[in-house]
Amino acid sequence: MPNTRRLDREIEQTTRKLEAVRQREMWPLNGRERRAVLAGLASGARKVVRGKSPARAERQLETAWGVAESRLSGEITALETERQRVLNEAATAKAAKKSSSWW
Secondary structure (H helix, E strand, O other), rough: OOOHHHHHHHHHHHHHHHHHHHHOOOOOOHHHHHHHHHHHHHHHHHHHHHHOOOOOHHHHHHHHHHHHHHHHHHHHHHHHHHHHHHHHHHHHHHHHHHHOOOO
16 A cells, blocks of 8 residues: 555645635745735735725726635645656556566
């Protein structure tokens, strides 16, 4: 059985981060994403205070959250692909070992 514990743990952590981003929590965001979200919030607040529509700021905010979701989804996909590669390698090695030790 190949050791996929590290990959499993990373997949689990990244899945938790993705869930947190979907709940609009700030902690999983990287620096660029955090700045974009805060800029959108500040811009929207400024518009509201001035009595204008915050629609553009809301779009900016949604885009920032969407970028974070995309990044984390991509990370999960990459980790799952790597995990599958490790499993396939181990299965191939096991099959080769079995077939070579028949005699």
